[in-house]
Amino acid sequence: MxxxxxxxxxxxxxxxxxxxxxxxxxxxxxxxxxxxxxxxxxxxxxxxxxxxxxxxxxxxxxxxxxxxxxxxxxxxxxxAQLHRVSSSLVIRDIHEEIVARGHIHHATVHLAREEQASAHAAQRLGVALGTRVFHTLIVHYENGVALQCEDRYVNPECAPDYLGVDFTKITPTHYLLDVAPLREAHFSVQAGLPSAREAKLLGLKTTDPCLIVARRTSNGSVPITQARLVHPAGHYQIEGVFQP
Amino acid sequence: MxxxxxxxxxxxxxxxxxxxxxxxxxxxxxxxxxxxxxxxxxxxxxxxxxxxxxxxxxxxxxxxxxxxxxxxxxxxxxxAQLHRVSSSLVIRDIHEEIVARGHIHHATVHLAREEQASAHAAQRLGVALGTRVFHTLIVHYENGVALQCEDRYVNPECAPDYLGVDFTKITPTHYLLDVAPLREAHFSVQAGLPSAREAKLLGLKTTDPCLIVARRTSNGSVPITQARLVHPAGHYQIEGVFQP
DNA sequence: TGCATAAGCTTGTCTATACAAGTATAGTTC
DNA sequence: GAACTATACTTGTATAGACAAGCTTATGCA
Known part of the structure; x- marks a missing residue:
């Protein structure tokens, strides 16, 4: 040596x-x-x-x-004690995900407007009641089949031009990640039932089980966006691998 | 300098x-x-x-x-393009998880035996049809409420004494992580409906939505165990944080 | 015996230098 | 103009040496 x-x-x-x-x-x-x-x-x-x-x-x-x-x-x-299996879970843009499977993605916009935050919306996004917020409701399809109903609130301070975007061409996730520097994301995954409106948009009954992902992103203390992503059971799953 | x-x-x-x-x-x-x-x-x-x-x-x-x-x-x-939010998701032992919430965990064992792997079981665990496998069916309770139905197959080569364990005291996850060196874990999360037996064990109807986690662990090419974890909707959620 | 100290191990980090390898660009040649 | 080439800049990695800091154990003193 x-x-x-x-x-x-x-x-x-x-x-x-x-x-x-x-x-x-x-x-x-x-x-x-x-x-x-x-x-x-x-x-x-x-x-x-x-x-x-x-x-x-x-x-x-x-x-x-x-x-x-x-x-x-x-x-x-x-x-190391391997009593905890820590896995790298990747949350991807749904457009990217569908295209990666070789399928065709399209989206329909059912709501895109400015609102005064209701108590519910204010709590979800983490802003004061009555704050000006953007609200979109979009359904994403994979090869024509409804895959995800995306109910999203956005903080106008982080993305002032949000409502000007054509969401049939660019997904909110993609746009927001481009525009607003994101440094923190919380999410939860659970099974549940769709709301009446969600069921209608996804072509389900309100008793059909769904996988519901709630995701809130922020940059430090400033909330950026909160999304409720509802997927019909069986059509969507989250996968992960742990491989040292 | x-x-x-x-x-x-x-x-x-x-x-x-x-x-x-x-x-x-x-x-x-x-x-x-x-x-x-x-x-x-x-x-x-x-x-x-x-x-x-x-x-x-x-x-x-x-x-x-x-x-x-x-x-x-x-x-x-x-x-970096942050189009992918990669989060560190930790899959914990359910006993640990319940105790960490300050609650009481107990489990009931409904099946613990050796079987010849059926086509279904063989595929799930990743062994040849007819191989000797261990099969357990355990329900976990948090403060007396059914939280998880754990249907598990185990490769006897990796844990020969598996059936001798008292699963009301040690969870299969905990025991297996102690006994078998694990170097790989695949999992998927989806919403779905419980089987008739699972519904009965969890006190649900077969139309009640559930969060279903499928987890398969292996050491390289040797499969160790495969588990189907069924949770009643609303009683269980997976949470994660992304923080650089 | 009890306690302080020193020696000897461990990991944690920084430095200066060196070379390999990939890319972009300006300049040269045809 | 097109193709090649030399150069300069980038990251990728290895090395020997140095010192800091934490732990364990042996040693010597009271």
Whole structure:
């Protein structure tokens, strides 16, 4: 290691820090270190792989970010307790999602106006009662089948030109993400029943189960938008993968 | 910068790479660089902050991992398009979840036996038809109210003593995470209707909407367990936050 | 025995330097 | 004008050395 060694990527196609990472991942997956077990120190891995400590450090640091190991200064690196499966869930723009499946998306606009926030709307969006808000109600179709009823309130301060957008061409999600810098999003997913109006728009009975996603985005303390997304059961599901 | 400078943590309480990170995050949140905008190069930040390039590089690399910036070799660093809101969703053990709310959890076991995998079960778990599998059916209650019906298949190779566990004391999820190293989890969330048996166990009608989570975990190519978790609508929701 | 101290391990971070590799552009040649 | 080339700039990564900070254990003193 005293001689400067050229990065030996050609042999494995992987950068050294990736090789160390993959090795540790493989050993963890093989059960070599059960959760809580002390794993090799950086120094040990340095001699084992013949790389510098910074390289090993990067590998271990990234594994820590991924939640695969716990590191304690002065003590060592431990295989993580995997009692929580943390998954990266991606909420996508529905247009993108439908197009990615190779299908055709279109939308119908049933409401797009300015309102004085009712108690209900004010609470949903997180603004004062009576504040000026934009309100849209749009139904999204996949290959002609109603997939989502989108009932949305928007804070005019964050998107003053919102009502000027042609929502049959650009989805509110897409437009808002372009216009308003978003730095926080809360969402909840639950099963429930559609309102009478939603049922009518989606061609359902009010007793048909739906998957309902509520999403509120804000930039710090300033609320941007709140959406209630109603999907007929069976036509929509959220999927996720956890893969270290 | 020619003189070796002692890490000036005391002044801000933050490591230099964290300071750079926080600065960039704040500017991004303030809309300084709208999505797609070219951000300062590493060299520029080096002179601006008076730190080494490796320090700036770490800050930018971590921002990239967090999805806040896109980096292209040979071109530069760009403010990320936030058209995808990627959220860290944590799937927790239901016992933990109920206890964390300060409530009381108990469970009733309605089935716990070995079976030859039916076509249906084999497909769900991902094993060959007729394979020996464990099958449990457990209802979880929060303060006496039925919250979840857990219909689960387990690969005996991964947890040979599974049927010996007292599931009124330890949940299958908890036991399996202890016993079998898990390195992959797929899940889907949808609204739907309970089966006749599930409806009976949960005290519902078969027309009452439910939130249904299907989760399959494996260790590489070896399937560990598959669970169908049925929750009465309104009694359960999945929540998530996205916060850079 | 009890306690303080020092040594020796661990991880956490920063630096200066080096080279590899990808991209854009200005300039040159045909 | 079109195609090639050299250059300059970008990010990607590796390295050796240094020091900080936290934990454990052995050591010496009272």
């Amino acid at each position: 005293s001689d400067r060694m050229p990065a030996l990527r050609a042999s494995h196609g992987l950068a050294p820090f990736e090789q160390v990472k993959q090795y540790l991942k493989a050993q963890l997956a093989a059960g070599e270190w059960t959760p809580g077990t002390l794993m090799p120190s950086e120094a040990a891995l340095v001699t084992q792989f013949g790389v510098s400590r910074m390289t090993v450090n990067r590998a271990l640091r990234e594994l820590q970010l991924e939640g695969l190991v716990d590191r304690v200064q002065g003590v060592g690196t431990f295989a | 020619s003189d070796r400078m002692p890490a000036l943590r005391a002044s801000h309480g933050l490591a230099p790479f964290e300071q750079v990170k926080q600065y960039l995050k704040a500017q991004l949140a303030a809309g300084e660089w709208t999505p797609g905008t070219l951000m300062p190069s590493e060299a520029a930040l080096v002179t601006q902050f008076g730190v080494s390039r490796m320090t700036v590089n770490r800050a930018l690399r971590e921002l990239q991992l967090e999805g806040l910036v896109d980096r292209v070799q040979g071109v530069g660093t760009f403010a």
